[in-house]
Amino acid sequence: MTIRNTDLVANFEASPHVMNNAAELGGVLRVAAGTAELLAGDSTDNDIVMLAPIPSNASIVYLFVGSDTLGVSCTFNVGVYKTSGVVDDEDCFATAVADAAAMADVRYEVATINTTGQKLWEIAGYSADPSGYLYIALTFAATGGTAGTISWNISYTVN
DSSP states (O other): OOOOOOHHHHHHHSSSOOOOOTTTTTOEEEEEEEEEEEOGGGSSTTOEEEEEEEETTOEEEEEEEEEOOOSTTOEEEEEEEETTSOEEEEEEEEEEEESSOOOEEOTTSSSOGGGTTOOHHHHTTOSSOOOSEEEEEEEEEEOOOSOEEEEEEEEEEEO
């Protein structure tokens, strides 16, 4: 019989204890959630909807997005922008998400499981934490052109 301890268990069993990253064990779970009503002109190709400011040192646990039907062949990417509105990575979380879908977790649609516990700044492609906040955003990849509702629920840890 083999027992393999993860780093979390090894750190816990160490004497003295070794502190684990709070994003991986014992962190506080926070939520950024909401609903927005889009106008017909808000869902055309390359339009951006900034969903929520998230601390750059946060670790995203879940990223749920859902929408009404926003038009024929409407899709959007889910990524990260600077608070100045400049794109960091338009689709680091999800690419070409179809509209008219119930709330679905897109956290790992593009980002691999190896990004579990990584900070938002790492997933966005920074080499160091820029501090402050980054926006989680939708960028339309195919024109919808119809008014409708989008909703999101982003769960993240910080400490």
